Amino acid sequence: MKLFKTIRFLCLIFLLISPEILSAQETSIMIRVKAKDAKFIGSSMGGSRIIVKEHVSGRILAEGYTSGSTGNTDRIMKDPISRNIQLSDDQTAGFIAKLSIEKPVFVTVSAYAPIDNSVKSETQLWLIPGKDITGDGLILEIPGFKIDVLSPQLHESIGADNEIEIRANIIMMCGCPLTDGGVWNSNQYEVEALIYKDKKLENTIPMQITDKASTFLGKGKLSPGNYEIAVYAYDPVTGNTGLGKTSFIVN
Template sequence: MRFRFRVFSLLSVLLFCFGSLAAQETTVMVRALAKDAKFIGSSIGGAKIIVRNAETGAILDQGFTSGSTGDTKLILKTPQERYGSLTDEETAGFKAELDITEPIFIEIEAHAPFNKKQTRVVSSTQLWVIPGKNITGDGVVLEVPGFVVDILSPQTHERIKSSEVVSLKANIVMMCGCPVTEGGTWDANQYEVKAILAAEGKESREIALKPTDKASTFEAETSLDKGYYTITVYAFDPVTGNTGVDKTNIIIN
């Protein structure tokens, strides 16, 4: 009888222990915030979020941030106080759901903006997550520096006669897709936008692109001698250090 009681007691203890190790779904809200701008969400295709076990590299969850870029006044024009929030229910984010049985050290990556390969960067951080202890609200916010730069003209591999004017045009937006305009929240006059014109056997030239009446659009005109040219357009903000680049190739004949 005592033996049966001991076996029963041992089984009870084992069941209790195994029960305590059952996986608990734990939520971690992850957001990507463009440097000097707003959150990266649906309007620009989102940021790809990958949550890994930092020790093994195993992916625990992944997906894309979705939602709005957030409240401009709250994010950029309101002094931040301790424990204050930068987000609301509509602000872009990705809710990672982790099934974990014990505290785990994780690494979170934001690849953003994901749909713009020439400008996509990776921002990451690491932290401990405890089973059942959700990280919500603003959650984990990863800063994403830079500009999205798209060369609009000339087109890739376009052939242009040396006697013709070469039109240089580029679209510049913040990493969240927010527009750049003269005198706006993101002031086009604050940024340095230039084209580097390079061809084999020729000295490289730089030409400044100026803002136009159309939001986020910068342009200039030039003439070029015959050759195969690589055109590099960059944007630089001397205040924040944000940078962005796009390249294309053309033929002058």
């Protein structure tokens, strides 16, 4: 009798379980984020934040960060690329989203990078139950340069008699360095500081690479006032652009 009750109870539980849960299949999608004209964004840049949402409801199905290396430089940047050639390897940064779905679902995949989540890249696709997307997976591209103005420092006060040194660290969005004659050749890029005084453009100062990788320098004299500097990098070959800002006082 006890066995009969147990079986009857299990049958009842089985009937109450949603058919959707019974038929749901785990489906994996590899999501990678690649810097424009460069490599993959991974652990060295804090990863790229990934959010996978069901398009219609907006419900979050998976979220996390890419982790791993930026990938193989020769394979990504130097070797000829033909159809079905995989850019990534087992160490290359990515995020695996594992979803339990019982029917095809149309999703929106968003990537935010680099570490300060300053740029968003987004795409949409159908996911089919049990049909994994592996290998290179889904690759989203993040354009731009990551630019940090090192000097003048924010809100720094500088004497009018002093020559202003404008220094900026400029890297690709994956963290790859700019160097003289390197893979990311600093001579290919136009780098300038736009000098704004009281919100009006007063001058532009060209900036050149220093002996230190990714560090650019420009110099000039400024009259007393409140200033904002916008350092930009522009690649005339790819159209890639980036910008970094700081504000300071000359007295």
